[in-house]
Amino acid sequence: MSTAISSSQSTTFRFVVNADADRNRNRKLIRSHVMLGKNVGKTMRNRKPSNDPSESRGSDACGVVQPWPSQAVISNPETTIQRPLGDELACFTFPCKTELSERRLIHHAMYYQLQVLYPKEFCLEHGPMRAQWFEYIQRSEAFFHCSLVLATITIDALLGKPMRSVQALKYLANTYSCVNQDLQQHSTPSESTYAVIVSLAVHGNLTDNLGVSRVHLEALKVMLDLRGGIEAFSSNWMLWHKICRVDIDRTLHEGCDTVFYRHDLPARALSSTLLLPQSAKLDEYLNGPVATSLQLQRIMEDINLFCRLLNQNPLRFGMQPAAFQNTLIIFAYRSIQFCPLAGEPPENGLDYALHTALLGFVTTILFEYGRMHVHAYDLLANRLRTAISGLTTSITLEQQSALLWVLFVGGISVCGRDDEGWLFPSIRSCLSSLDVKTWDSTRAIIEQLPWIRVAHDMQGRKLWQAVTAAGDHDKLCP
Secondary structure, eight states: OOOEEEOTTOOEEEOOOOTTSOHHHHHHHHHHHHHHHHHTTOOOOOOSOOSOGGGSTTBOTTOOBOOOTTEEEOOBTTBOSEEESSOTTTTSOOSSOOOHHHHHHHHHHHHHHHHHHSOTTTBOOOOGGGOHHHHHHHHOHHHHHHHHHHHHHHHHHHTTOOSOOHHHHHHHHHHHHHHHHHHHHOSSOOHHHHHHHHHHHHHHHHTTOHHHHHHHHHHHHHHHHHTTSGGGGSSOHHHHHHHHHHHHHHHHHHOOOOSOOOOOOOGGGGGGGGGSOTTOOGGGTTTSOSOSSHHHHHHHHHHHHHHHHHTSOGGGOOBOHHHHHHHHHHHHHHHHHHSOTTSOOOSSHHHHHHHHHHHHHHHIIIIITTTOOOSOOHHHHHHHHHHHHTTTTTOOGGGHHHHHHHHHHHHHHTOOGGGHHHHHHHHHHHHHHHTOOSHHHHHHHHTTSSOOHHHHHHHHHHHHHHHHHHHHHHHHOO
16 A cells, blocks of 8 residues: 655655565565675684684784773873773863863862761761762862862872972962952852862962961951851851861961851760760779869860760761761860960960870861871970970879870871970880880770770871880980
């Protein structure tokens, strides 16, 4: 059955119904024709595996193994490892044209920073793609360039390179240009602009430009006051935490007062501590209270309780990332506000040493998590040296355990090679007074006070080995 339709050009269309045709025969003819057209004139190779290595895929005529087509050696400054082509950010759009190296740089740095801020040993998973920062990177060109600045100096710091590369300076210039343009075009700064300003303050801290960091932080304070204070970002916890960390870091470096301070601790931040006995006190482990100040004693008890929680079996425990960082920030502010660095130190020598070591403890978990010491805290190191020099002559035998904790925490946090001359003899003297000869016995004493095994054990063991090795050398070479 067919029906003809005439067009203006007398073209005939026919609708063919081939129900009566031999379908199987037609299909065979079509397949045969297609296969013949594909393989005509070609010599078919034997599909059996060959024992000749020169004929195997991935090898050239000389038998040298070649990289697979889906891989290549990426000659970026941060890596020389073979990695698959493409990246996880290739399917996302950005405010400006990006290169593969830039996307990979952002991804690596963001992943590392999230691992430091929200360690997988304690926090539930928080992937880079879920971060608020990633939304800013996609929307704001200024934050995109600023992220490249921080990513570049982070990779340089991990590789031990100077954090003032030409590439980082180029990204920094682009950041300032975009921020100025945004401020001129919009009367009210967006959240991404606030994020850029606080990131520039972080850059100043990391590169030891504390004056630049101070300018950015003061400008941020003025901008926040226009929006009602830092509470305006209470729902944006990642931005709120970053502002507080910059404020705390600057205070620990310069000894100035904090710009922002929140004394309230949300109940959800420490809700998991209900798993521990609420009667846990430091004087249950040591002979009497550690600090003479009741306020300092209470701060150390709260931090110690939190450390015991983190030292539990990680399979039974996991905090929300926001609650974890919020807890650390509140502990840091409480420790600073007990005796601001801009004022006079505590009158009691042991309180002075305990407070300084506690601030050093804060640096290991809030900024570096025991993995990478980007910059030194010279102010805290000097205060610790002063506190120890006035303490060792008047300390009692019962206080030796607290002194041992002070020395070890200070040694792994704020002290450097220049401090080994007074630090190592002080540790050996304290170990001798306590009759401690092994690392396990040493750790059993110092973890009675705030100590997180995952974050501090490795550095603590290295310090103990260095102290004992130096002591053996002194015996051999009097």
